[in-house]
Amino acid sequence: MTEAKPMGPRHLLLPVHADHGLDARLGAAIALARRFGATLHCLHARTPPGAGRAISASGMARLDEEEARAGKRLRRTVETRLAEAGVEWDWQDRPGNVVDALVGEAPLADLVLVSPMTEGSGPAVSEPIAEPLLLRSPTPLLIAPDGPAAFDTAMIAWNGSAQSALAMREALPLLRGAAAVHIVTAAADIRDFPPERAIDYLRAHGIESAHHIAADGGADAADTLTREAARLGADYIVMGGYSRSRLNELIFGGVTRHMLRRPPVPIFIRH
Numbered sequence: 001m002t003e004a005k006p007m008g009p010r011h012l013l014l015p016v017h018a019d020h021g022l023d024a025r026l027g028a029a030i031a032l033a034r035r036f037g038a039t040l041h042c043l044h045a046r047t048p049p050g051a052g053r054a055i056s057a058s059g060m061a062r063l064d065e066e067e068a069r070a071g072k073r074l075r076r077t078v079e080t081r082l083a084e085a086g087v088e089w090d091w092q093d094r095p096g097n098v099v100d101a102l103v104g105e106a107p108l109a110d111l112v113l114v115s116p117m118t119e120g121s122g123p124a125v126s127e128p129i130a131e132p133l134l135l136r137s138p139t140p141l142l143i144a145p146d147g148p149a150a151f152d153t154a155m156i157a158w159n160g161s162a163q164s165a166l167a168m169r170e171a172l173p174l175l176r177g178a179a180a181v182h183i184v185t186a187a188a189d190i191r192d193f194p195p196e197r198a199i200d201y202l203r204a205h206g207i208e209s210a211h212h213i214a215a216d217g218g219a220d221a222a223d224t225l226t227r228e229a230a231r232l233g234a235d236y237i238v239m240g241g242y243s244r245s246r247l248n249e250l251i252f253g254g255v256t257r258h259m260l261r262r263p264p265v266p267i268f269i270r271h
Contacts, residue, residue, distance in 0.1 A: 007176055011110045015102060016075075021144070024115065024149075025114070032151065043102060045101035098129055117261045134241050134271050142269075153179060153236075154178040156183045156237075157184055162240075166270055181209040186221060225239075236267065
């Protein structure tokens with residue numbers, strides 16, 4: 001008899017490009033697909049070669065052929081890995097900007113997997129998409145950094161804002177499959193909803209959680225969350241995005257921007 005998978009995200013949207021973050025995105029997607037029996041919807045968005053450049057028709061044709069060959073190689077590589085992993089997937093090629101393509105497909109996805117904003121340097125780096133996608137996507141994102149991905153121990157970054165409540169609510173499918181759930185707050189940074197409300201909400205959904213007050217917050221909130229994740233052995237963090245105004249975060253820095261660029265573990269984030 002086949003073992004039943006726990007209820008969780010079942011439709012994962014995975015942007016596929018030959019950038020350095022692809023391996024980590026694939027690893028996280030495969031881990032989720034195996035755990036929850038999810039299907040990976042691989043999206044290869046393709047800006048026309050030579051866009052924005054003055055180029056001859058013959059040069060354009062040559063670029064198009066080269067890109068088509070590279071796309072086929074990429075697809076073979078990715079599908080070989082997915083077949084070896086024993087997960088279900090489908091593939092879609094779409095012309096145009098990757099953010100526009102993902103926003104168009106996101107309404108029928110449970111989660112969109114993307115890489116951190118800082119993606120190194122060199123020709124294999126694709127346009128960073130986490131921040132513009134966070135601001136536009138109707139679906140939560142999972143930011144997948146380098147390293148192994150696991151989804152046993154969850155940490156919820158809770159500041160009592162509507163954004164953190166929305167992120168927790170939309171993370172319920174993931175949280176139901178967690179072996180342990182930790183709610184972390186900074187005592188000076190609680191707004192509309194105290195952590196007891198979050199604990200009661202999770203319990204009503206059959207999820208037990210433990211509350212922890214971080215030693216410090218404020219300007220060092222991102223570093224504090226990183227330390228707490230390490231202390232608790234968190235496999236991933238659930239958090240709301242831009243719970244303060246985006247302008248405020250752009251001027252003074254902020255947890256969202258830090259985590260989009262330097263996530264210590266996978267980040268489930270919702271704006």
